[in-house]
Amino acid sequence: MFADPENCDYIAGASLGGEPGWIAVYSAFWDPRIYADELGHNLTLQHAASLKCRMLFIDFYQNCIYDEYGDYFDIMGNFWYVTPYIFHFNAPHKLGLNWIGPASVKEATATGTYQIYHSETSTTNTQILKVYKADTNVYYYLSYRQPLGFGAGLYYGLAQGASIHLWNNDPLYQTQFLDSTPMVGDFNCFGDATLSDGQEAVDQINGLTFTQLSHNGDFTEVQVTLADKIQPEIYITCPIYNQLVKQKKYIKVQAAATDNIGVTKVEFRRNGVVKCIVFSEPFFCNMYNAKVKGVQVTNSATAYDAAGNSTSIQTKVTTK
Ligand SMILES: [Zn+2]
Numbered sequence: 001m002f003a004d005p006e007n008c009d010y011i012a013g014a015s016l017g018g019e020p021g022w023i024a025v026y027s028a029f030w031d032p033r034i035y036a037d038e039l040g041h042n043l044t045l046q047h048a049a050s051l052k053c054r055m056l057f058i059d060f061y062q063n064c065i066y067d068e069y070g071d072y073f074d075i076m077g078n079f080w081y082v083t084p085y086i087f088h089f090n091a092p093h094k095l096g097l098n099w100i101g102p103a104s105v106k107e108a109t110a111t112g113t114y115q116i117y118h119s120e121t122s123t124t125n126t127q128i129l130k131v132y133k134a135d136t137n138v139y140y141y142l143s144y145r146q147p148l149g150f151g152a153g154l155y156y157g158l159a160q161g162a163s164i165h166l167w168n169n170d171p172l173y174q175t176q177f178l179d180s181t182p183m184v185g186d187f188n189c190f191g192d193a194t195l196s197d198g199q200e201a202v203d204q205i206n207g208l209t210f211t212q213l214s215h216n217g218d219f220t221e222v223q224v225t226l227a228d229k230i231q232p233e234i235y236i237t238c239p240i241y242n243q244l245v246k247q248k249k250y251i252k253v254q255a256a257a258t259d260n261i262g263v264t265k266v267e268f269r270r271n272g273v274v275k276c277i278v279f280s281e282p283f284f285c286n287m288y289n290a291k292v293k294g295v296q297v298t299n300s301a302t303a304y305d306a307a308g309n310s311t312s313i314q315t316k317v318t319t320k
Contacts, residue, residue, distance in 0.1 A: 046175075140208075243315075245319055257283055
């Protein structure tokens with residue numbers, strides 16, 4: 001602790017990852033939370049930041065406001081706003097310090113329902129649910145807080161469901177708290193930032209939706225919906241391109257269609273007019289050929305998946 005120097009615009013400092021670990025605090029500032037914040041830096045943690053994206057839970061970063069200290073509910077954020085409390089570290093910070101072990105972290109790579117146990121006590125259950133955010137190559141970290149221990153004063157609006165942070169698995173980078181109820185709430189809108197039952201947070205850029213189903217004293221249950229952005233593949237296997245076909249006969253147009261999740265239907269068209277809609281394999285459509293020679297038509301087939309992605313292929317045939 002040092003005497004308060006003149007013309008100094010900061011009140012404390014510390015080494016980030018302490019070898020040696022040092023903390024300097026100026027004497028006018030005796031608040032124990034300063035020491036806790038600086039000790040967090042010695043333990044390698046960066047600040048607990050926030051990201052506000054106007055009306056949206058998340059948006060392109062250029063439409064968002066980053067606040068280095070904006071997660072007030074972690075001692076690495078701007079704790080002055082939550083006087084007189086010292087809250088627990090947020091869950092990604094606990095993971096960075098290995099207080100939440102890797103066994104309690106689960107990654108959601110498919111649509112599903114997940115239980116996230118609160119992070120105030122140790123458990124082998126899932127305490128952090130990670131979901132990849134592809135456009136910026138980071139992860140969403142979903143966690144759950146309850147008013148226990150140091151966190152006993154945790155505000156009601158932060159204990160009703162999943163907290164969502166952005167992070168990249170590296171303690172040396174700031175965690176970023178996101179607001180699932182943008183533009184409303186005290187504490188600079190973050191006093192009710194967690195999900196509540198029935199509420200969803202949507203990432204339109206990556207096709208992700210987090211919907212909270214329920215919460216209790218132990219865990220919150222969240223449905224993660226990952227939009228399918230992969231289109232089906234489709235080929236017309238018969239007739240082949242530019243095949244000559246007989247007049248006044250039916251021709252069987254056949255397609256082979258596949259999808260990462262599943263093909264829900266194939267539509268067959270002749271010259272743009274729908275002739276058949278087929279909902280399961282085999283995908284084919286009998287089409288009647290013209291009565292005269294030399295008529296060229298376009299047969300097309302379009303495969304759809306449940307998410308509405310589609311792929312079309314076309315081929316031409318001529319009567320002989
Ligand atoms: Zn600090």
